[in-house]
Amino acid sequence: MQLARLRTTQLLAALFAVSVCQARTTQAQGVADANASVPFDAFPGGLSDRYRFNLARLFFASSEAAAADQRALVAALEAFARTSAFVTRTGDSMFESLQRSDSLTGAVNRQAAYLSLRTAVDTRDVAAQRALDSLGGVADPIIAAFRSTLAAIDDATLARLMRERPDLRKYAFVIQSARRERGHILSADEAEVYPALAGHAIGWQSALLRTTIASTPYDSVRTPQGYRDMRRNSNELLSSPDRSIREAGFRTSHKALESRRDIFAFGLVRTATARNALARVRRYADYPEESYADRYLTTAQVRLTLDQLASAADVNRRYERAQIAWVKRVAGYDTVHSWDITMPEPGTPVPRFTITEASRVIQAATSVLGKDYAREMAALLDPANGRLDLIPRDNRIIRPGFSTGSVGYPSTFFQGRFEGFFPDLIILAHEGGHAVQNMLMTEAGVRPVYSAGPAYFTESFAAFNELMVSDYLAKTAKTPATRRYYLRQFLDQSTEIFKTAREAAFEQALYDSVAKSAALGPDQLEAMMQGAGSRYSVWFGVDSAARGERTMEWVNALQFFTRPLYRVNYAYAKLLALSYFDQY
Template sequence: MEEQPMPIGLRPLACAALLAGAAPGEAQTSFEPIPPEQAARYRFDFARNFYATAEAERKARSTLRATLAQLEKLKGRVASSPETLLGALELNERAVSQAMRHIIYLYLRFATNTRDQESQDAQNRLIAELNTRTSFLQQELMRIEPGQFKRFAAQKPALQRYAFVVRSARRLRPHTLGLREEEILSTLAPHLGEWQGELYQASLDRTDWPRVQDDGRQIHVHHQEGDWRNSPERRVREEGFKGLYAGYRSHRDFYAFALLRQVKARNEVARLRRYRDYPAEAHFALHLTTQQVKDLFRRLEEQGEFNKRYQRLRAERVRQIGGFDEVNVWDLTVIPRGLQRPRFTIEEAARVIRDALAPLGQEHSGELAELLDPANGRLDLVPGENRVPGAFAWGMPGSQTSIFYSFNYEGYFDDVSALAHEAGHAVHYELMANNRVPASYTSGPTYFTESFAMLNELLVADHLYRNAGDDLRRTYFLEQFLGQAMSVFGVGRQAALEQAVYDQVQAGKARTPDDLDRLAREIGARTSIWHDRHPELAMEWIAVHHFYRQPMYYVNYVWANFLSLKYYQMLRQDPGGFIRRYLALMRNGFDAPPAELLKKFLGLRLDDPKLAADAFSVLEGRIQELEALYAKGVEGP
């Protein structure tokens, strides 16, 4: 089935096992992450950045449909001459750029109000229409042999910019059906593979989530997760953790129904296109093979003891400073007595991010400042009912200015990190726009742009660590750095779980919620000490919303983690040289296979064993720094 254009990121929420956190006896103070009088400034300004009204957006679709009609006039003769080929490729770019403005707008309307089903449906219909009406282009481009394209480009040099477009179409030839079949699948795509995400969201919206009492406040365990995770009260943290999973459990059968049907539908359509299954199709799109991906999961599992060692180190630290007989996963947000938990208003967060990323240069800093300025209406992060979970950035270079959405901003470090992460995507869009990258080359293997976003997170944590005024704060921010860096094990576990679900559904071994729980427990225990201790974590297949809305996305996070750690190492070794080459890669777009781009700009290879080895070297070095700080003493009860 056709892939639905989706926002980049939908960033995973940080695992509690990787966070640092609140101290026994830590004083509760009034804190406003976004002052109420400023809240309206931190919502999207749709009129400024998109369309004046919803009606204006509907009327503007006529322009898109006129472009599609022009393109359709070339059906059957796209490759008849150099002029016709160039015209078809240019019209397709124009149609995609125009469509994406509508698609982004409609999704944001839904994301900020999930009761707006009309916008969600309109988005799905528009994507299906775009894919259906442009299906013929793939059919005709894939038949253009290299020699013919070379002759055409010699006669019409402007065609050379589309060389990789035609090359990519030929690559898909073994997996492309006849035109009528492709048109039918494009039309049916929303009905085959999108309703599961809608059912997931509806189940979240209809859950009667528990509230936890904390110092006279009622904390919503789903909407205010940061508050209960970081509460100084152990009871609140435990009730919040158990209440969150109780909420998931209340619709467990619906979630299982949606996920299992999603897997079956996507596998069936993938087989129609002559892939082994949907994971094989998704990996092919990333210029990877399923075997490469499984080998990566295996290498991570082989390093499982490395992660468990770090988890035990953190657990022992928490035991000492908390005075606990036994440490549970909800205790991992404990910090020493004497340290006030760092929290950041939205303005403070913006300043920290700007300062941390300033070394990336003037153009990068300028685009970042534009995004973070609330006057531009490109941010939406005020909490409320009926909002899509997670955080994401989206844009379309040359057509739609990038934006940032978050389910909620609570002012904790993880919120700052999420903002830095998604700013990486948003700035990437703008750098490509400044470089006039053609629409055809503004998207590619997502582990690239995820690696840019993850480097931002590392740089923000590192900046706060290096500028901390005392050992307690240095320790806290080094824990945050490692929380992000060691998340390669968390996202690796979740990506391996999703792969296993697809494999076992296809083999007839995963049919029920209990089967999904079993898989999550087995895979979790290989790299984590917590899955055997806390049965709630068997419901991880519910907690990862990507499984329902962006299937097979998590593998991008795994590769991106390794790349971002390599970038961090290169930046420390040669700041000037790395930044110059790194920004050139960000500006370039995706006009070649990922292996060629990585080699050309950064001299890296995804299949180089040193990529993982260097990442673990960085991790080992930072863990040793943390151990040295821990050795200086413990402030407990």
């Protein structure tokens, strides 16, 4: 995609609106105040009890039924593995193997979704985590071996099989995708040891991250509503009209992360080193080459995209300077700090939404996508269906939000803590978009093997939801002040493309660096992030590092640890989403 062809009419128009508008102290009508004396309840009237997963309805009647299903699934996988020698014997055997692989993939996805949700709602559920690990230990090498068999098929054999069974064309793309990896097939000896090697090399990062975050001490911040901390109340603290509260929240977060910076650095560097080594076993130059290839990209293409975004980053710097100028004008500050950018307009309450209001907004904003989309979104958001889990409680995993689903079973949405702030609404709209896409694919009869393409496509649909929601709220705002608030949110989401580019550039620099030397620590990682960030933003560089305001950003993207090199998907996704919005 050529950036020069990306129209930014809407973005620049909104930028102009924000940069020239004069602050007013109009009180918004019908908007809950985040700092009001009466505590805000996102689930009024006892609604909170309804927003919990009903896993028995969605998946299995009991954990015993799930375990029995998994035993049968493992037996089917092992039986499938024993037939691998006969895959290419005839066109019929090839077609039958592809059908079985397809069906088994769907069954594995369903079990994995169920088990991951059990561990999310109760981190003490050790049995679910063990079952999930065990299933992956069986399924992953068997499915990988089948792909290797497909990849090894020569042209003459494939032509013969296609003649014998013409409807193999139904799986033509599956075969083609596997054959792209022909130069990276493991030998029999390598294939035997690779899964265990990979498990030891990259199977520990998520656990390290969970335990590190759980043990990281966050100081409390005193507010008029009581004591708060950034782990649980970041939206409330950073949107406070009180500058001292915003600063305290910002600084306590940095202090907490810095107390574990050596552990975070260890995890990142060891992850990159291990993944590069595993990629070389499969005869890739490094992990970026392997990871990008899985998304039909090359390292050169990714570097070019990130360079093009850097060359276009002046629009982001203009917006950042406009934000700074706006804060100076409305608040009278001589110096604007990072924690000031999230301040509300003086005299204007921060909008908050009950879960019912949030659901209504999302449905209204996305209604233009058609009746099928509207039907599936309504079904997801209806608590009677048991597909949402939004209520904090003991032993629940701490995560902002995620959607679990594929095709063939109900998709779900988990949110760590829905408190009705705008970011909560956006997470619900984004992840809800993923869930709806899965259900629409199921309705359309998409097979499991075709349900997961390059992630930047599905992320682009979710990012489009974000833009539509903030645009809808700006257009339907009842006061100029609330309209300005939502325009700011729209611009934040639009210019987030440069944030994701910065993160992707940092990760690329990390993998480049560990290929030369694994002797990297937190100081080197900080320098990498500041260098990457300075290409896209006024908030990064040597001066920023000296002030300590935008440091430790190399920790804030959890996917650096849990899904390395995933952040580049968001850069491409934001490009696509902005293009969709321009057409919309």
